[in-house]
Amino acid sequence: xxxxxxxxxxxxxxxxxxxxxxxxxxxxxxxxxxxxxxxxxxxxxxxxxxxxxxxxxxxxxxxxxxxxxxxxxxxxxxxxxxxxxxxxxxxxxxxxxxxxxxxxxxxxxxxxxxxxxxxxxxxxxxxxxxxxxxxxxxxxxxxxxxxxxxxxxxxxxxxxxxxxxxxxxxxxxxxxxxxxxxxxxxxxxxxxxxxxxxxxxxxxxxxxxxxxxxxxxxxxxxxxxxxxxxxxxxxxxxxxxxxxxxxxxxxxxxxxxxxxxxxxxxxxxxxxxxxxxxxxxxxxxxxxxxxxxxxxxxxxxxxxxxxxxxxxxxxxxxxxxxxxxxxxxxxxxxxxxxxxxxxxxxxxxxxxxxxxxxxxxxxxxxxxxxxxxxxxxxxxxxxxxxxxxxxxxxxxxxxxxxxxxxxxxxxxxxxxxxxxxxxxxxxxxxxxxxxxxxxxxxxxxxxxxxxxxxxxxxxxxxxxxxxxxxxxxxxx
RNA sequence: GCGCCCUUAGCUCAAUCGGUAGAGCAGGACACUCUUAAUGUCAAGGUUGCAGGUUCGAUUCCUGCAGGGCGUACCA
Numbered sequence: 001x002x003x004x005x006x007x008x009x010x011x012x013x014x015x016x017x018x019x020x021x022x023x024x025x026x027x028x029x030x031x032x033x034x035x036x037x038x039x040x041x042x043x044x045x046x047x048x049x050x051x052x053x054x055x056x057x058x059x060x061x062x063x064x065x066x067x068x069x070x071x072x073x074x075x076x077x078x079x080x081x082x083x084x085x086x087x088x089x090x091x092x093x094x095x096x097x098x099x100x101x102x103x104x105x106x107x108x109x110x111x112x113x114x115x116x117x118x119x120x121x122x123x124x125x126x127x128x129x130x131x132x133x134x135x136x137x138x139x140x141x142x143x144x145x146x147x148x149x150x151x152x153x154x155x156x157x158x159x160x161x162x163x164x165x166x167x168x169x170x171x172x173x174x175x176x177x178x179x180x181x182x183x184x185x186x187x188x189x190x191x192x193x194x195x196x197x198x199x200x201x202x203x204x205x206x207x208x209x210x211x212x213x214x215x216x217x218x219x220x221x222x223x224x225x226x227x228x229x230x231x232x233x234x235x236x237x238x239x240x241x242x243x244x245x246x247x248x249x250x251x252x253x254x255x256x257x258x259x260x261x262x263x264x265x266x267x268x269x270x271x272x273x274x275x276x277x278x279x280x281x282x283x284x285x286x287x288x289x290x291x292x293x294x295x296x297x298x299x300x301x302x303x304x305x306x307x308x309x310x311x312x313x314x315x316x317x318x319x320x321x322x323x324x325x326x327x328x329x330x331x332x333x334x335x336x337x338x339x340x341x342x343x344x345x346x347x348x349x350x351x352x353x354x355x356x357x358x359x360x361x362x363x364x365x366x367x368x369x370x371x372x373x374x375x376x377x378x379x380x381x382x383x384x385x386x387x388x389x390x391x392x393x394x395x396x397x398x399x400x401x402x403x404x405x406x407x408x409x410x411x412x413x414x415x416x417x418x419x420x421x422x423x424x425x426x427x428x429x430x431x432x433x434x435x436x437x438x439x440x441x442x443x444x445x446x447x448x449x450x451x452x453x454x455x456x457x458x459x460x461x462x463x464x465x466x467x468x469x470x471x472x473x474x475x476x
Numbered sequence: 477g478c479g480c481c482c483u484u485a486g487c488u489c490a491a492u493c494g495g496u497a498g499a500g501c502a503g504g505a506c507a508c509u510c511u512u513a514a515u516g517u518c519a520a521g522g523u524u525g526c527a528g529g530u531u532c533g534a535u536u537c538c539u540g541c542a543g544g545g546c547g548u549a550c551c552a
Contacts, residue, residue: 005521006486006503053512060509077509094502108510131487131501133513138487140544152487195552214551241551242477346552370552419552462545473543 006128013091014124022088024124029099036069038104038112045114048099048122050151051092053132061089062113065098073113074100080117088121094132095125143470162281163454163466167234169280170254170450173273179230179256184219186212186236190429193217193373195416196239199249212238217373217445218432220257221402224443225435232256234450245462246394249471252450261444262375262401263385267362270389270397270446271298274360274453281457289392289459292358300360302387308363309345312353318345318367342367357390372412374400375442392456399446406436 017024032046049067059078064071078086092098099120107113129151130136136152143149149156171181189208191198193215201210216233223231234254241247258265278285278296285296309315313327318341328344331351339347357363366386368376374384386400403409413428454466464470 004486004503009503055511055514056508057511057514058508060511062511062514064512073512075510079509107512109512111510111512113510128486128502133501134488136487137489138483138544140483141487143544148487197551239551242549244548244551245546247551343552366552372552416552475543 004128007126010093010124010126010128013093014126017088017091017121017124020088022121024121026097026099026120026122029120029122031099034069035065035067035072038072038114040104040106040112042104044101044103046099046101047114048097050125051094051096051098052129052151054092054094059086063092065100065114073107073111074102075105075107075113075115076119077115080115085118089119092121093125095127095129097122097125140472143464143472144475146468159454159458159460159466160468162458165281166277166454166457167450169277170234170273173276174230174232174256177230177269179232179258180228182220182223182228182231182233183235184213184216184223184233186238188213188219190427190431192429192432194237194239196241199238199240214239215253215447216255217447218429220255221440221443221445222432222435224257224259224402225438225440229259229441230257243471245464246452248451248463248467251463251467254446254448254450256446257402257443258445259441259443262442263364263387263399263444266399266444266446267300267302267387269444270399270448271300271360273448274391274396277453278457287392287457287459289456290461292392294392294456295359296391300362300389302362302364304365305345305349305363305367306365308353308361309349312356313348318342324348340369342370346370354390354395355393358392360389360391362387362389368412369415371400372416373403373409373445375403376408394452394456395449396452396456397446397448399444402440402443402445404436404440404442406433409433409436 014024029048030046031048032044033042035047035049038045038047047065047067049065051063052066052071053064055062061076063074063076065074076086076089081089099122100114100116101118102114102116105113105115130148136142136148141148142153142156175181187201187203187210189210191211191214193213194217196214198211198214201212202208203210215237216235220231220233232254235252236250237253238250239247240249243249258269275285275296275298278287287294287296303311315323315327317323321341321344324341324344328348331348333347333351364387365377365383366374366388368374368382368384371384371386374386377383377385384400386398388395389397403412410428410433413433417426417428451463451466454460455463458466460466
């Protein structure tokens with residue numbers, strides 16, 4: 001590819017600097033201040049950052065320099081820097097990293113400005129930055145070259161600060177309550193804990209196929225067997241499925257398990273956690289998400305799956321296939337005809353009910369057939385003690401009372417085996433069943449999609465906006 | 477996977493009922509020692525995503541491909 005004229009120009013300056021004996025890629029520079037800490041009465045200042053704007057005035061110039069804490073104006077003046085230094089300054093481009101030294105003053109217009117007495121080039125930038133005023137809008141470049149997005153769009157670093165803060169607060173919240181953070185295998189012999197298509201990889205030395213985990217669940221519950229009563233993990237899971245605004249092949253999940261609890265306890269914990277996160281990060285209990293106002297004030301509504309379908313679609317009998325198919329048709333749902341009652345109901349739920357769940361709602365009591373790791377309800381073995389949490393129409397959390405009866409668990413796994421699914425290894429995890437046979441305390445388990453929670457708290461419409469490097473097809 | 481839409485200068489955007497692309501920013505030259513989207517003057521910058529087709533002529537119309545966006549399906 002032909003090199004752009006803009007790059008040629010910058011390389012020319014690079015060479016000229018080298019000829020003057022200036023190293024354009026500097027070393028350690030010790031700062032006395034970050035930009036945000038600089039005040040009018042701050043004396044001598046040494047700070048570093050990236051030049052983001054230049055305004056020349058013949059024998060003087062203003063520049064804006066940016067560090068992680070903010071932006072400030074620099075004033076370069078011929079008779080302060082000296083002729084020689086000023087000539088070097090003229091070879092500075094927007095995008096260069098500079099270490100500067102000087103004293104603070106206010107300009108005539110009142111702007112806090114650093115009068116530069118000396119500076120060092122810390123890194124020469126060879127490529128032009130995106131436009132200063134409109135930023136970088138091309139979504140593809142924003143995702144592929146996130147570093148440019150971070151430089152050009154103020155909102156982007158803000159999102160990732162919030163994301164980091166959120167995960168921090170989750171850890172704090174759980175640690176305070178006696179949960180132990182653990183790390184369990186991402187490469188698993190039998191991918192369990194969900195029913196998604198896994199990624200396959202191969203270990204050479206062991207000469208065995210391994211699967212990237214689709215969920216950490218079965219390993220975390222082995223830890224309950226081992227007596228670690230409260231454990232959690234915040235890390236990636238991988239699902240080899242379609243990519244859209246809510247799904248990325250690798251995504252971050254919180255899974256937490258609490259011995260001796262049940263899904264009711266988890267509802268309390270989940271509600272408390274999310275409310276406290278909103279308060280800490282946004283400073284309030286109301287959030288705006290995609291033109292919707294969401295009120296997080298507890299207590300949150302709890303309604304069974306059946307009741308929700310009754311309320312929004314006026315039917316409640318999962319065995320009435322005829323009626324459900326009619327409703328599905330009315331909603332323009334494409335059905336293959338092979339779906340069972342719940343699958344149709346689930347489709348109807350997703351199309352009709354879920355988008356209406358703006359304020360937080362716990363949907364309770366799912367059919368046993370779709371929840372092979374959940375404990376049945378004592379009064380109705382067709383249903384399990386499970387909830388999903390919806391906020392802003394997004395599925396945010398999934399939790400249940402954990403099934404700890406090994407014989408029942410085996411029957412559920414066997415039921416599951418009957419369902420064909422392409423690309424999913426159909427193997428019963430005997431090791432897990434063995435662990436249950438040693439005895440696992442009754443427990444509550446919770447999974448929260450961290451990416452979606454971040455979407456909610458940053459008002460992002462796509463999961464890609466909250467992932468630094470979302471998955472895209474390779475170029476070309 | 478399917479459907480619809482998008483792709484023009486480094487960036488942000490114009491334009492063409494088919495007649496050969498224009499501006500701002502950035503970059504270059506000159507001027508300018510308090511500007512802040514600095515200013516003024518001048519010059520430069522493009523295989524209009526890629527490959528074909530129709531046409532005297534395609535950036536525009538058509539087909540295919542690539543990448544992206546949105547929707548839909550899979551993701552219990």
